[in-house]
Amino acid sequence: MSTHSTHALIHPAAPPKPPVGAPCNGCGLCCLLEPCPIGMLLSRKRRGACHWLHWSEEQQRYLCGAISEAPLGLLGEVRVRLARRWIAAGAGCDAQVQALDADTDTPQP
Ligand code: SF4
């Protein structure tokens, strides 16, 4: 399996990424690295942070704005279902990524 590293700015209060298969906790890592398919459509980009990802001070986690904020258009419910797959409480995390501390290059706790 090949590996590569890239950089993403992440909120210091973001929860650590859970293991693959564990419930999504809104760490935001997957959406900061590249948009999901629906995020690519809505953000019009294939790399980097999805425009629809935003930090919730109240919940202290990242939320997907495509679920609640984007006006329902042609994509409608399909968009909502797809977006929920990637970042939603209760859904399993499917991101095969690991966060490294930018200063020490060591895995974050
Ligand atoms: S699905 Fe994305 S936001 Fe949710 S826990 Fe996994 S990496 Fe974090």
Ligand code: SF4
């Ligand atoms: S789940 Fe939402 S915030 Fe994350 S990449 Fe997809 S559209 Fe963007």
